[in-house]
Amino acid sequence: MSSQTDMPTLQRCSAPKFLLWLSFWVLLLLWGAYGAFLCLYKGLNQTGMNNYFVFGVWITVDLAIIALGAGAFFSGFLFYVLRFNFLKELIGAAVVVGFICYSGAIGMLTIDIGQPLRGYFSFWHANVHSMLTEVIFCITLYLFVLTIEFVPLITENRRIREMPFLRHLGENLHGIMVVFALVGTFLSFFHQGSLGGMFGTLFARPFSYRTGVAIWPWTFFLFILSAIAAGPALTTLVVWATQKITRRRLVNRPTLSRLAKLSAILLVIYLVLKAADTIYWANFTAPEMGFRFTDFYKSPYGMWLLFGEFYLFGLVPAIILLIPRARDNDFWLVIGCLFTCMGIVLNRFSFTIQTLAVPVMPFEKFVVYSPTWQEWSIVAAVISYGVILFSLAYRYLHLFPREAELNG
Amino acid sequence: MWPTIFEFSWDTGHMIFFGVFYAVVIIIATSLVYAFAKSIVDTFSNNGSFDDRHAHKPMDKNETLGG
Amino acid sequence: MSTESPQQSVRYGMVIDLDKCTGCGNCAVACHMENNVPFRTDESDKSRNMAWLRIYKVKNGAEYPHARVAYIPRPCMQCDRHTPCVSVCPASATNYDKSTGLVDQINTRCIGCRYCMAACPYMVRCFNWWDPAWPADAEKYLNPDVAPRMRGVVEKCTFCSHRYIQAKNRARQEGRNYLEKGDYIPACVEACPVEAMHFGDLNDPEYEVAHLIKSPRAFRLLERLHTEPKVYYLSSHEWVRRWADNDAVNTQSAYSQQRQGVES
Amino acid sequence: MRVISQKRMNSAIMVAIFLAGFVVFHFIGRYFVPMLAYTRHEQPVDFSHVFHGNDVDMSCETCHFFYEDGSWSGIPTLDVCMNCHSEQLGESEAEKVFVTEYVQKNREVQWELYFRQPQCVSFSHSSHVKEAKLACETCHGPQGLSRHPTKYIVNRITKYSYVVYDSASSTIGSALVRSPEENVWGTMGMDECAKCHRARGVSTACFICHK
Numbered sequence: 001m002s003s004q005t006d007m008p009t010l011q012r013c014s015a016p017k018f019l020l021w022l023s024f025w026v027l028l029l030l031w032g033a034y035g036a037f038l039c040l041y042k043g044l045n046q047t048g049m050n051n052y053f054v055f056g057v058w059i060t061v062d063l064a065i066i067a068l069g070a071g072a073f074f075s076g077f078l079f080y081v082l083r084f085n086f087l088k089e090l091i092g093a094a095v096v097v098g099f100i101c102y103s104g105a106i107g108m109l110t111i112d113i114g115q116p117l118r119g120y121f122s123f124w125h126a127n128v129h130s131m132l133t134e135v136i137f138c139i140t141l142y143l144f145v146l147t148i149e150f151v152p153l154i155t156e157n158r159r160i161r162e163m164p165f166l167r168h169l170g171e172n173l174h175g176i177m178v179v180f181a182l183v184g185t186f187l188s189f190f191h192q193g194s195l196g197g198m199f200g201t202l203f204a205r206p207f208s209y210r211t212g213v214a215i216w217p218w219t220f221f222l223f224i225l226s227a228i229a230a231g232p233a234l235t236t237l238v239v240w241a242t243q244k245i246t247r248r249r250l251v252n253r254p255t256l257s258r259l260a261k262l263s264a265i266l267l268v269i270y271l272v273l274k275a276a277d278t279i280y281w282a283n284f285t286a287p288e289m290g291f292r293f294t295d296f297y298k299s300p301y302g303m304w305l306l307f308g309e310f311y312l313f314g315l316v317p318a319i320i321l322l323i324p325r326a327r328d329n330d331f332w333l334v335i336g337c338l339f340t341c342m343g344i345v346l347n348r349f350s351f352t353i354q355t356l357a358v359p360v361m362p363f364e365k366f367v368v369y370s371p372t373w374q375e376w377s378i379v380a381a382v383i384s385y386g387v388i389l390f391s392l393a394y395r396y397l398h399l400f401p402r403e404a405e406l407n408g
Numbered sequence: 409m410w411p412t413i414f415e416f417s418w419d420t421g422h423m424i425f426f427g428v429f430y431a432v433v434i435i436i437a438t439s440l441v442y443a444f445a446k447s448i449v450d451t452f453s454n455n456g457s458f459d460d461r462h463a464h465k466p467m468d469k470n471e472t473l474g475g
Numbered sequence: 476m477s478t479e480s481p482q483q484s485v486r487y488g489m490v491i492d493l494d495k496c497t498g499c500g501n502c503a504v505a506c507h508m509e510n511n512v513p514f515r516t517d518e519s520d521k522s523r524n525m526a527w528l529r530i531y532k533v534k535n536g537a538e539y540p541h542a543r544v545a546y547i548p549r550p551c552m553q554c555d556r557h558t559p560c561v562s563v564c565p566a567s568a569t570n571y572d573k574s575t576g577l578v579d580q581i582n583t584r585c586i587g588c589r590y591c592m593a594a595c596p597y598m599v600r601c602f603n604w605w606d607p608a609w610p611a612d613a614e615k616y617l618n619p620d621v622a623p624r625m626r627g628v629v630e631k632c633t634f635c636s637h638r639y640i641q642a643k644n645r646a647r648q649e650g651r652n653y654l655e656k657g658d659y660i661p662a663c664v665e666a667c668p669v670e671a672m673h674f675g676d677l678n679d680p681e682y683e684v685a686h687l688i689k690s691p692r693a694f695r696l697l698e699r700l701h702t703e704p705k706v707y708y709l710s711s712h713e714w715v716r717r718w719a720d721n722d723a724v725n726t727q728s729a730y731s732q733q734r735q736g737v738e739s
Numbered sequence: 740m741r742v743i744s745q746k747r748m749n750s751a752i753m754v755a756i757f758l759a760g761f762v763v764f765h766f767i768g769r770y771f772v773p774m775l776a777y778t779r780h781e782q783p784v785d786f787s788h789v790f791h792g793n794d795v796d797m798s799c800e801t802c803h804f805f806y807e808d809g810s811w812s813g814i815p816t817l818d819v820c821m822n823c824h825s826e827q828l829g830e831s832e833a834e835k836v837f838v839t840e841y842v843q844k845n846r847e848v849q850w851e852l853y854f855r856q857p858q859c860v861s862f863s864h865s866s867h868v869k870e871a872k873l874a875c876e877t878c879h880g881p882q883g884l885s886r887h888p889t890k891y892i893v894n895r896i897t898k899y900s901y902v903v904y905d906s907a908s909s910t911i912g913s914a915l916v917r918s919p920e921e922n923v924w925g926t927m928g929m930d931e932c933a934k935c936h937r938a939r940g941v942s943t944a945c946f947i948c949h950k
Contacts, residue, residue: 164450203557
């Protein structure tokens with residue numbers, strides 16, 4: 001669809017049907033907006049967090065969606081830099097998913113800090129020794145890059161193409177997209193890693209403290225690897241779900257399989273390294289700080305977390321997706337990708353919640369955290385924001401270049 | 409007003425961090441300026457005349473498909 | 476980032492004698508009053524209340540008649556090495572003062588991300604979950620030398636650093652440019668009725684604390700984390716020392732060994 | 740060249756006019772009438788430093804002194820004034836107002852405080868006067884030579900006071916920009932403190948002045 005003439009009109013559902021679909025998510029979004037208002041107006045006492053659980057479900061979801069949003073930078077890197085041409089079919093969708101994840105995460109972070117108006121202090125009075133500073137800088141910049149990557153998609157819209165400047169802008173940006181893909185890769189590499197490093201450097205929290213490659217925390221690289229393993233899985237899931245909901249073929253089926261295979265290979269590498277990390281940590285790092293491995297896993301944050309992360313949501317989906325016949329089957333493909341994503345969420349969960357639940361002070365006990373409805377509402381709002389944005393993007397933009405051909 | 413006036417000392421951490429940060433910012437900004445400038449030039453050149461609904465642009469079809 | 480430097484002239488620190496401490500709570504009350512620490516009508520939720528100095532009660536786990544109890548008052552440990560909270564703060568809102576060794580919180584710069592609370596192993600830091608509010612009459616008795624904090628920021632014990640400023644003022648009025656022993660004492664130390672708490676420059680042999688920290692009874696909380704706290708504890712009980720170093724498993728056995736030693 | 744529609748041209752012109760106007764008025768306001776951003780208050784009592792210091796020959800320390808603990812007395816309270824002014828002294832209008840309105844009613848004068856600092860600031864007069872041996876004028880200007888209290892000028896938005904010592908000098912127009920050092924001491928904000936600290940090689944650590 002390089003120019004207006006050969007850009008086919010795509011079949012979309014009727015406006016009322018679309019509005020009905022949107023209205024459900026808008027309601028959810030409004031509920032979240034009310035929760036956000038309460039948190040901003042009355043303060044963070046509206047949440048279930050306390051002095052033990054200073055990070056709650058928001059940070060868990062933040063870490064999770066940033067990891068899952070890695071699909072954008074990773075597919076961008078593979079497509080633009082390494083020239084994996086099969087990704088052409090869904091690179092647009094991956095960028096939109098990434099944009100949703102990052103903007104949602106930043107929105108959620110803004111509510112999460114106690115003084116949102118002072119948020120810019122972390123830029124102004126930046127403490128460059130803090131991993132969080134690095135995260136904040138990189139996430140903000142990367143969201144900017146994602147926005148730039150989003151622009152050519154928007155300018156392909158038929159109405160917008162009528163404005164010559166915007167059309168040229170889109171085309172020119174697209175022309176140098178490899179620069180942005182590289183910058184995005186660089187930024188993502190660092191903030192995905194820094195999110196892991198954020199916990200890995202907490203030498204006062206033996207559950208998440210890691211030594212390793214020289215003095216650098218292991219978790220830095222584990223987070224990157226897990227993110228690029230989970231990112232393509234989410235992209236696959238989203239494309240599959242869009243196909244199911246719209247009842248249209250959007251990409252070639254083998255493309256999804258290839259993406260899933262990529263995800264599985266990375267997941268296996270990740271799992272091997274993660275296992276090595278866990279074994280080293282359990283036998284050396286933790287005992288040095290006066291902890292036995294079993295001290296970290298007490299009810300309700302028991303061993304099932306480790307089991308789930310490793311086997312059920314780690315090894316199982318990796319094996320499923322590595323079997324060609326399984327990943328060619330829709331059911332197993334979805335199970336595999338879903339479990340991969342859930343494994344990453346579980347990993348981020350234990351790094352935020354369990355890190356804080358494990359008592360460091362000898363006279364403290366395990367504490368349990370349960371979020372309030374305000375926290376859930378904002379999580380729901382971020383998800384519904386994503387659904388709404390993706391629906392709009394699908395309806396009005398040309399997200400899947402081969403759609404017309406496949407449904408022709 | 410500037411954060412550097414309150415008990416601030418430059419160390420290698422700052423050099424590396426801000427060096428990389430500004431490098432990235434400069435790359436992004438330069439690319440953006442380039443894209444904007446080129447778009448303006450294109451807009452006012454014949455190449456991208458407003459009435460391109462019937463014009464055929466000499467562009468590789470595959471190249472734009474990805475975006 | 477802070478570093479441990481032997482040349483550092485002044486390192487204020489505290490020594491708390493757990494053998495003397497009765498757990499009366501005077502230090503905690505004095506701290507509350509001195510530092511305008513906000514409180515709520517219902518203080519039952521200890522996971523969200525404010526306390527710069529908390530008193531922990533530890534037991535040896537033995538049955539009556541051998542049950543023993545110790546109280547451990549816990550101010551900020553003012554860690555000396557890689558101060559965990561300082562290095563993580565993204566907005567440089569907490570800093571380690573090299574001239575005194577005090578770790579202070581800049582409340583008006585804190586953005587409330589709470590990363591420092593996750594980093595602190597001693598659960599020292601408190602987050603302002605609510606707008607601080609005092610009953611109308613109590614507001615008149617707030618300490619004018621300490622600024623009340625606002626909602627959404629993290630606060631912590633500062634070893635009453637405002638008293639350090641005052642002490643310097645007093646010294647200048649008397650024509651000195653140095654502090655004498657006893658010029659600067661945090662409110663909790665001053666309030667202790669049994670003189671279980673000592674305060675002073677750990678590097679200056681003129682102060683009692685400089686000798687006390689070399690006592691065989693001296694230990695620190697979680698020494699294995701190597702945060703090098705400047706708050707020392709004294710106890711002649713092996714089980715208390717075991718407790719403090721996260722050696723819960725051996726706490727009870729330590730007690731029984733000690734008892735056998737005493738009885739035999 | 741492409742043809743730009745009339746409608747689009749019009750809206751572009753409107754935007755351009757707005758932006759140009761914004762820039763021009765911002766410039767005018769910033770550099771020629773900067774004082775529009777400030778409100779002025781008269782001090783409640785027409786106090787003369789010159790009269791007290793020269794004509795009555797009192798020393799500054801009678802009213803402004805250090806307490807024993809090194810804290811600064813600041814502006815005297817009514818009981819210090821009443822050491823002399825328990826009854827009306829002289830016939831001036833200011834004296835009449837002061838005695839009838841404040842002394843007899845035993846009401847504290849609500850002076851406008853030029854250097855009122857936020858709650859979190861702990862300014863130590865003793866470190867500046869006793870240790871660094873700064874003259875009062877360094878920060879306060881020739882306040883001791885004023886026959887009438889300086890007007891209290893406060894920013895409408897930030898509520899910071901902007902201190903102008905020489906009441907004869909123009910506070911409007913570009914005088915502020917041209918010679919700020921001569922007539923104006925500024926806002927006494929954190930920047931001014933930090934500037935001086937740095938110039939003298941004194942620590943600018945936060946908790947030197949913050950509590």
